[in-house]
Amino acid sequence: MSVKTNLNAMKRMNDKMYPKLNADDRFKMVIKTFVNDDEVQRDKLVKSCPKATYSESEHAYTERIEASRDIVTVFIIQLLEYDKIISIMKILNGFHIKEQEYKTEMKLFTEVNAFLLAFETFCREHVGIDSKDMIQAWYGYDERFIKKIENIKQLLDLYPIYPDLELKDLWLKNVFVNEWNNRVKPVNL
Template identity: 70%
Template sequence: MSVKASLNTLKKMNEKMYPKLSADERSAMVIKTFVNNDEVQREKLVKSCPMVNYSESDHAYTVRIEASRDIVTVFIIQLLEYDKFISIMKILKGLDYKEQGFNVIKFVNEVQAFLLAFETFCEEHVGIASRDMIQAWYGYDERYIKMMEKINNFIDIYESNPDEELKGIWLKKVFLNTWKNRVKVR
């Protein structure tokens, strides 16, 4: 349908037609009003949309569930990134990392701080173990739990002391900041 035909269709509509539009028709027409820069028609379409009352679970509960799922998803994405990097390091084990300008201990400290921050977040702020949090959102597929064990084994090889400052940064700036913004905790 051409822009001119769309404009004519919208202009021919009368007040009785607006409430009868289906959700598909109404949304398509509203999008066309943006294209045509027709604020008057857009307002008529929006204001004539039937109003419906819904019941839902407690909002505070719902946002906490959604936020926990999203935080675990971000955690898993970062975990996959670290796992990939560790796998590459193992493949290139024969190379001298210092010669390549790579600080292994700094990397190990970062990964360790990330894992500890997630663990602290789960236990102290959500009230469940990090392992349970992962399984809650990623089922009983042990892949991510095994990946964490593999990464922890890698960290143990370097016998690094946890970097509490870096852990605090991960905890505060990533996990707690996201949690507080989503659930509006003060």
């Protein structure tokens, strides 16, 4: 059998078999085409995928749901990072805080305070929902996030922290509002 005959037989087999693949097998084969840098087979696999028509919830609503979940997730990740840094500082400093270490702590606490204020402002003014409710909606099954915020706020209350409104506005505009506006288009009434 010639090479051309083998290629034609393989093409006919692909034309018959590819449409019959289940989603799991098709997915695995497509991933393999990336690994093998086989764009031709990838195109065949993708084009032979059965087509379906779906109905979904209104796009504006869906985007708000997804954007709010993603923003809260980013908030939680950053909150956990701050909590880790604060915990390490407490362990390292103990009760013997030197003036330089105190200044470092104050700088961090000011940053954390600005971060929390920015998130609360974003939720209240741009989404119209209390920040605790936003966290509860997406991570309500895990009370430790609300507890972490409460514990951090209690710690911040022990220090004479003046809100850094400039830093708060940076968090608010560059992170929370920017992401919300990029994802959520205004609804025309």
